[in-house]
Amino acid sequence: MRSGLLHVLAWTLATGAAVTLSWWGVHTVMAGTAYDPPRALPLTVSEVTSSAGASDPPPSPGTGPAVSPTPSPSSSPSASPAARSASAAPSRAATTPAAPRTTPAGTVKSYDTDGGRVVLDLTATYATLVSATPAAGWSVQVWKTESWIRVDFASGADRVSVFCTWHDGPPRVDVQTF
Template sequence: MRNGLVQLGAWAAATGAAVALSWFGVHAVLTGAAFEQPTALPLPSPAAKDVAAAESATRSPSASRVESTPEAALGTATQRAAAPATSTPPPAPAPTTAAAPAASRKPAETSVRSFLVPGGKVALDLRPSSAELVSATPDPGWQMQVWHGDQWMRIDFSKGGDANSVFVTWNGHEPDVQTVVR
């Protein structure tokens, strides 16, 4: 009987030590890597848009169409990756019409705008008849909560008794953004 209790005690001690060692190892890795505060991407300034528009105006139309079609770039990369390693050169790829449909499509009119309220930043993609949340980043110590419906959205930043909000509505009209600081 005593021999069984000694074995049970040794097993419990070894198991406890293994669990504790594993927990401390995983905890040390996850503390620094997995739970970092997310950061918002920087939004381009209006001056950067003017520079980009000037650069695109100096390019030839065919060059800008080829660069702006991810389908064409993906197709070229796939063809290169799929080519077998042989001593003869691979045949020239057949001309594709993937660039033509992409060039005829007009991009949807969008405008990403950033709103700064005490407690955080909100980036919204405001379209002519709708709005979409791009990012909402609370300041350190603040909490963020989002509510949305079919034609409205509310983003709150709160800390203690303070709460600041961004309201967006687009019920039959262009999106209207209002900030409320309390």
């Protein structure tokens, strides 16, 4: 009995030491790792103000630039909860697709599908994937080569693919639902 207890104690100490040493090694390596920051496209003040103009409908969540509103003198923390929730509720009005934005590199276009949204930066000779965001309940997979980009959204048996090719001319985008 004493010999078995001694073996369990030795095994526990050895395992604890191995786990601690492994954690310390991984933590040290990961702490020194530099990650590339997410790529963000620059917006000018005129783009932000023109997209938030009075004649345009308010953007739906996830579309257009994110502009943080500045608090007005009339808004106060003592406002009633009903007034706060009414002003914070997003508008469900029908919105028209935003016009493509032109960047120094090209034109940024968004493609909304049932599976999610793909944003591409299109130039005259190639395309760059800006983002691929799946809708709720969907997963995303991306393939890139020197002459095409493929983004697949999947949910159960449903599939949506966004293809962008530029091997024989300017970039072309094709959306297919399976």
